[in-house]
Amino acid sequence: MNAGLLLETFRMAGLALVANRLRTLLALLGIVIGVATVIGMVSLINGFQRSFQQSIRSLGSNTIYIRRIRPGVQFSFGVPDSLKQRRAFTMADAEAILAHSPAVKAISPWKFPFDDLRLSYREKKTKLTFVYGTNHDHLLTHGYELERGRFFTDQEVERRASVVVIGRDTRDAMFGNRNAIGQTVHVGTIPFTVVGEFTSKGKLLGNNFDEVAVVPYTVIDKYWAAPPSAPPWFPKRGELFLDAIAVSPDRSEEAQREISEVLRVRRHLPSNKRNDFVVFTDDAFLQLYNTVTGGIVALMTLISSIALVVGGIGVMNIMLVAVTERTREIGVRKALGAPRRAILAQFLVEAVVLTAAGGAVGVALGAGISALVKAVSPLPTYVSLWSVIVGLGFSALVGVFFGLYPALRASRLDPVESLRYE
Numbered sequence: 001m002n003a004g005l006l007l008e009t010f011r012m013a014g015l016a017l018v019a020n021r022l023r024t025l026l027a028l029l030g031i032v033i034g035v036a037t038v039i040g041m042v043s044l045i046n047g048f049q050r051s052f053q054q055s056i057r058s059l060g061s062n063t064i065y066i067r068r069i070r071p072g073v074q075f076s077f078g079v080p081d082s083l084k085q086r087r088a089f090t091m092a093d094a095e096a097i098l099a100h101s102p103a104v105k106a107i108s109p110w111k112f113p114f115d116d117l118r119l120s121y122r123e124k125k126t127k128l129t130f131v132y133g134t135n136h137d138h139l140l141t142h143g144y145e146l147e148r149g150r151f152f153t154d155q156e157v158e159r160r161a162s163v164v165v166i167g168r169d170t171r172d173a174m175f176g177n178r179n180a181i182g183q184t185v186h187v188g189t190i191p192f193t194v195v196g197e198f199t200s201k202g203k204l205l206g207n208n209f210d211e212v213a214v215v216p217y218t219v220i221d222k223y224w225a226a227p228p229s230a231p232p233w234f235p236k237r238g239e240l241f242l243d244a245i246a247v248s249p250d251r252s253e254e255a256q257r258e259i260s261e262v263l264r265v266r267r268h269l270p271s272n273k274r275n276d277f278v279v280f281t282d283d284a285f286l287q288l289y290n291t292v293t294g295g296i297v298a299l300m301t302l303i304s305s306i307a308l309v310v311g312g313i314g315v316m317n318i319m320l321v322a323v324t325e326r327t328r329e330i331g332v333r334k335a336l337g338a339p340r341r342a343i344l345a346q347f348l349v350e351a352v353v354l355t356a357a358g359g360a361v362g363v364a365l366g367a368g369i370s371a372l373v374k375a376v377s378p379l380p381t382y383v384s385l386w387s388v389i390v391g392l393g394f395s396a397l398v399g400v401f402f403g404l405y406p407a408l409r410a411s412r413l414d415p416v417e418s419l420r421y422e
Contacts, residue, residue: 005075030311031358032365035391037307039366041300042387044373047380049290060247063141063282064104064256064308066242066263068232070278086232086276088239089263096266097244098342105247108137109217109240113224117188119166119213121174126211129170131187131224133145133217134243141243149181149196157216165196169210187213190223252281308394311358312402319351319406323413330413351403352396359395363388 016117063168068086094107112132119126134156138144145375152163164187192215201209217240235241247256256279263277324329330343370381403418 026314028311028354028358028361030307030314031355031395032311032362034305034307035359035395036302036304036310036369037303037367038394039363039383039387040369040373041188042297043366043370043383044379044382045297046382046384046387047370047374050382051380062245063143064244064246064252064259065278065280066244066259067278067280068241070280088227088235089277090240091243092265094240094242097259097262100262101255103246103251103255103258105245106140107242107244108134108141110134110138110243111217111220111235111240113220114226114230114234115188115224117224119170119174120186121180121183126170126173129211129213130207131213131215133215133220138243140213141245144201145199147197147199148179149194149287151196152216157218160218160222161171161216162190162219163195163216164192165195165198165214167198167208167210167212168200169208170213171197187215188223208220252373256281289394293380310375312355313396315351315399315415316402319347319403320409322350323347323390323406323410326410327413330410336411340411343409343411343413344407346405347410348403350402351407352399353398355403356392356396359392363391364397366391 066089068088091109094109097104111134112130114208116128116340117131117168119129119131125315136151136154139146139151146165147168149165151165152161154274156163157228164185166180166185167220174180174185175183180197184191185194187191198210198212198214203209218384221237225237228236230236244255244259259279260277263279264275269276333343370383373379
C-alpha cells in the first residue's frame with residue numbers, strides 16, 4: 001500500500017468514526033477504563049519503588065547484613081525447622097572476620113530486645129520505640145552521625161553501662177527541642193543516661209530511623225534477653241547478628257565473599273554443604289519489595305486486561321454494525337475497482353484508530369489520577385515511559401485483534417449483492 005493510499009485510508013477511517021460520535025464514545029469506554037487502570041496502578045507501584053530506592057540511597061551506608069535467614073522467609077509458608085535451628089553469631093565471629101577479611105572495614109554487633117519498649121522522661125513517654133544494642137562501630141556500618149554528645153565507649157559496653165543514644169524524634173517526644181544530653185530517661189522501667197543524639201536519618205517503608213534508642217549490646221541480655229522459644233529472627237542470649245561495611249562500595253561483593261568464607265571455616269562446613277547463614281546487602285530488601293509488588297501488578301494487569309477485552313468485544317460489535325450499515329458503500333467501492341485489501345485496510349485502520357484513541361485517553365486519565373493522588377495524599381506516584389508505551393501498544397493490538405474479523409467480513413462481501421442491499 002503506497003503512502004497516498006494509506007493516508008486516504010486513515011482519512012476515511014477518521015471521517016467514519018466522527019460521523020458516529022456516540023457509538024465511537026461508547027466503544028471507547030472499555031479501552032479507556034482498562035488503560036487508565038493499568039497506568040494508575042503501575043504509577044503507584046513505580047512511585048513506591050522509586051521512593052524505596054531513593055530512601056536506600058539516602059541512607060548511604062552500604063551495610064552488609066550477616067543473619068540466620070534472608071529477609072522475607074518469615075512471610076512465606078512458615079519457617080522450616082532447618083532454619084529455626086541455625087545459630088546466630090558471636091563477637092568471636094566478628095573478630096575473626098576483621099582478622100581475615102581485608103575487604104571489610106568495620107563490623108558491629110546488632111541485637112534487639114524481645115520486649116516492646118517505650119522511653120519516658122518524667123510524665124512524657126514515647127510511642128513504641130525501636131531499641132537495639134550495638135557498639136561504636138555502628139556509626140561506620142550504618143552511616144549514622146551524632147548531632148550532640150558522644151557514642152558509648154568500648155569500656156561502657158564491657159561493663160554493661162546503662163547509657164543510651166537516641167534519635168531526633170525520640171528526643172523530641174520527651175524533651176522537645178531541648179538538649180537531652182546528661183538527662184536520665186527510662187527505657188521500659190530501667191533508668192539510662194542519655195549520652196548522645198543522632199542527626200536525622202529519615203524514614204524507609206514505614207520504619208522511622210529517627211525514632212530509635214541505641215544501647216550497648218551487652219545490656220540487651222542483661223535486661224531483655226529473648227527466650228529460647230523466640231522466633232529465629234530474634235538473637236538469643238549470648239547470640240548476635242552482625243553488620244559489616246566494606247572498605248569501599250566497589251569492594252562490597254568481595255567483602256561478602258570473604259565473610260562467607262570465614263564463617264564457613266569457623267562453622268566447619270564441608271564444600272558440599274550449603275551455608276547455614278546468609279550474607280546480603282540492601283539490594284535484598286529491594287528484591288523482596290519487587291517480589292511482593294510483582295504479584296499486585298500481575299493481579300491489576302489481569303483485571304485491566306479483562307476491561308480491555310470487554311472493550312475489544314464492544315469494538316468488534318460496533319465494527320460489525322458499521323459493516324452492515326455500509327454494505328452498499330462497500331459494493332460501490334468494489335464496483336469502481338477497489339481491491340479487497342483496500343476494504344480490509346480501511347475497516348482495520350478504523351478499529352485500530354478507535355482503540356488507540358481510547359488508549360491515549362486512558363493514558364491521560366490514568367496520568368491525571370496519578371498526579372491527583374500525589375497532590376492530595378502522601379502516596380508517591382510516577383508514570384514511567386514504558387507503562388505509557390505498553391498501554392498505547394496494547395490498546396492498538398486490541399484493535400487489530402478484534403477489528404480483524406469485521407474487516408475480513410467487509411472485504412469478502414460480494415459487490416453485486418452489496419449493491420442490492422437496502
